[in-house]
Amino acid sequence: MSFHPLMAYDRARFQKSERKIADEGPPFVFTPERRAKLDDILTKYPPDKKRSAVLAALYLVQEQVGYVTAGGMRHVAGILDLAPAEVEDVATYYVMFFKEPVGKHVVQVCRTLSCALMGAERVTETLSEKLGIKVGETDASGTFTLLEFECLGACDRAPVIMVNNAQWYECVRPEDVGRLVDDLTASKRDPAFSGCHLKVEA
Amino acid sequence: MEPVLTRYIREPNSYTLAFFLKHEGYEGLRKALAMAPTDVIETVKTSGLRGRGGAGFPTGMKWQFVLTDTPLPKYICCNADESEPGTFKDHLLMERNPHLMFEGCLIGCWAIGAKVAYIYIRGEFFHVQEILEAELAKAYAQGYVGKNILGTGFDCDIVIHRGAGAYEAGEETALIESLEGKRAQPRIKPPFPAVAGLYNCPSAVNNVETLCNLPSIFINGPQWFAGLGPEKNGGPKLFCVSGHVKKPGVFEATMHTTLRELIFEHAGGMRDGRHIKAVIPGGSSVPMLLPHELDIPASFDAVAKAGSMLGSAGIIVMDDTTCMVWAARNLLHFYKHESCGKCTPCREGCDWLYKVLTRIEAGEGELRDIDLLVSVGNNIVGKTLCAFGDAAATPALTTVKHFRPEFEAHVSEGRCTVPADWRATGMPVAAH
Ligand SMILES: Cc1cc2nc3c(=O)[nH]c(=O)nc-3n(C[C@H](O)[C@H](O)[C@H](O)COP(=O)(O)O)c2cc1C
Ligand code: FES
Numbered sequence: 340m341s342f343h344p345l346m347a348y349d350r351a352r353f354q355k356s357e358r359k360i361a362d363e364g365p366p367f368v369f370t371p372e373r374r375a376k377l378d379d380i381l382t383k384y385p386p387d388k389k390r391s392a393v394l395a396a397l398y399l400v401q402e403q404v405g406y407v408t409a410g411g412m413r414h415v416a417g418i419l420d421l422a423p424a425e426v427e428d429v430a431t432y433y434v435m436f437f438k439e440p441v442g443k444h445v446v447q448v449c450r451t452l453s454c455a456l457m458g459a460e461r462v463t464e465t466l467s468e469k470l471g472i473k474v475g476e477t478d479a480s481g482t483f484t485l486l487e488f489e490c491l492g493a494c495d496r497a498p499v500i501m502v503n504n505a506q507w508y509e510c511v512r513p514e515d516v517g518r519l520v521d522d523l524t525a526s527k528r529d530p531a532f533s534g535c536h537l538k539v540e541a
Numbered sequence: 542m543e544p545v546l547t548r549y550i551r552e553p554n555s556y557t558l559a560f561f562l563k564h565e566g567y568e569g570l571r572k573a574l575a576m577a578p579t580d581v582i583e584t585v586k587t588s589g590l591r592g593r594g595g596a597g598f599p600t601g602m603k604w605q606f607v608l609t610d611t612p613l614p615k616y617i618c619c620n621a622d623e624s625e626p627g628t629f630k631d632h633l634l635m636e637r638n639p640h641l642m643f644e645g646c647l648i649g650c651w652a653i654g655a656k657v658a659y660i661y662i663r664g665e666f667f668h669v670q671e672i673l674e675a676e677l678a679k680a681y682a683q684g685y686v687g688k689n690i691l692g693t694g695f696d697c698d699i700v701i702h703r704g705a706g707a708y709e710a711g712e713e714t715a716l717i718e719s720l721e722g723k724r725a726q727p728r729i730k731p732p733f734p735a736v737a738g739l740y741n742c743p744s745a746v747n748n749v750e751t752l753c754n755l756p757s758i759f760i761n762g763p764q765w766f767a768g769l770g771p772e773k774n775g776g777p778k779l780f781c782v783s784g785h786v787k788k789p790g791v792f793e794a795t796m797h798t799t800l801r802e803l804i805f806e807h808a809g810g811m812r813d814g815r816h817i818k819a820v821i822p823g824g825s826s827v828p829m830l831l832p833h834e835l836d837i838p839a840s841f842d843a844v845a846k847a848g849s850m851l852g853s854a855g856i857i858v859m860d861d862t863t864c865m866v867w868a869a870r871n872l873l874h875f876y877k878h879e880s881c882g883k884c885t886p887c888r889e890g891c892d893w894l895y896k897v898l899t900r901i902e903a904g905e906g907e908l909r910d911i912d913l914l915v916s917v918g919n920n921i922v923g924k925t926l927c928a929f930g931d932a933a934a935t936p937a938l939t940t941v942k943h944f945r946p947e948f949e950a951h952v953s954e955g956r957c958t959v960p961a962d963w964r965a966t967g968m969p970v971a972a973h
Contacts, residue, residue: 383698383700384700385740388721388722388740389722390721390722390723391702391720391721391722392722393722394664394702394703394704394705394719394722395703397705398703398705419722428723428724429722429723429724432707432724432725432881433664433704433705433706433707433725434705434706434707435664435665435705435706436705436706450871450874451626451825451871451872451875452626452627452784452821452825452857452868452871452872452875453626453627453783453784453789453857455871456783456784456785456857456859456863456963457784457963458963460963460964460965461963461964461965463965464965488665489624489626489708489875489878489879490624490625490626490627490708490825490875491665492623492624492628492629492631492632492663492665492666493629493632494626494627494628494629494781494783494784494789494855494857495629495781495782495783495789495790495791496789497783497789501665504664504665504667505667505668506668507668
């Protein structure tokens, strides 16, 4: 995305920055349902503080495209009366927004101290071998992306893995990893793994 | 102690409104709404409740500072960002007892004259947010939130706001920035949020556990609350124990309980055949304590006296298989990754600390690198807008202070000498 909509970025002519330029992505408008959802979220903030909904709007872009695109950010900027650069400024700060296409399953392994003490390094290592990709990479078929994450706030159930920013697996041992990957591939969720929810209900 | 905050968490459906109402739910709010807001603040001051988010600042006093003489709206911001490594108590409270937090938010709003409470929940807690939203809708439908609450004429909304992955968003002014739709970076203080907070209006930022303590203060009285712990450290407290213990988890106890009791009785002690090497008592940001320093009450004041901080009460236990250079490097990776970039000492310093630690851990360091760590660390401490800088330098500074020979061994042997069976094999250290 360019700093200014009328000034297309052309590295050679305008700047020498090594900054990664946001991926344009497909032409973007919110689906009517998502637009309605955003309009509803906007009612929760004072009418002149629409900017407060920017994170929510970016989540909706990501839900629709799979990652946050330049087109999506411009669209959000238009709705919230912001400059596209202001939206990009926010989007690039927060780690839960993907700035480039990711796999269908984004596997995010907690690497911070409590998880590491319980063997998170080995979990990541085993996942990396099983998936044939390094941390930060997406496999050739676009099925898996492997990421390391910082403390997820569930250190008593270390090591913790989060998938697609939402679905949690806990107390994961290296020997569980094969089953986890198979389950994700088959799009089924093994209840024995999941539920950060302290499950007391039947 | 009979648990107060976590009494029912293991009972089926304890998170639902119906269950909550059967167990004194919203009774504290009813009592508080029958009092004048100034009396509510006085009651909280008498109880001695101190903030559970990290700093231990008295909550009643924080509310008293909120500007009243103004036409501007006021806000309660509930800090549900819980990102301090080793901390997972708010997670449990929200999952199993969400209405307690809502009730606390409403009492806070009544006390400071706010009509909205924003709950800023970290983006990763999406499964928790779904529970919160469903329960909040029920509370609205039954008149506990929204218009004319409990028939008293008090109107108050609660809004759940999802963050998107940033540790710094837990710092109170950065949280406000993030709520306003900006990067989570801290503001220069003063002005404090009590004067110019959310949307530049008077605001109070309170931690989830802090707010959850309020209902019981109004149900049982402030003296009861104050009497539950040592002087100035009253009330029930949630402790998170993780790391190399047999039974990690959240434990509710008074602040009379010692760190040793929490680790060896509540959390089941060390893994078989292992002994304790170091303990971080209050989340990764606070100085480590050594095994002989654990016979102190886990209270704000006693842990401070021992040279550390109770912080967020995230107790991380490390046994003798832990390499301290590795531990420091692990935490500096966290701080380098999470530094918001606003202050140069922190942004650059964290990066350098991480690089130097990586070098030493890989066995490629020199002896002077150890002093370099101390020097870089000391050039961050006290030189940043928020407490992040001090927190980030701490793991490097305290590991060098207590475990210098381990750093020296990495340099002289060119490898790590601490045996760990849980480390990855492909890490940049020689095989153990
Ligand atoms: C870098 C940093 C991160 C913080 N993260 C959190 C957090 O995740 N949750 C929290 O409640 N307080 C956090 N705090 C403390 C808050 O700034 C603030 O003191 C607290 O929310 C006040 O609530 P309390 O008075 O109820 O403790 C953090 C502080 C700093 C400096
Ligand atoms: S360290 Fe992994 S959840 Fe806290």
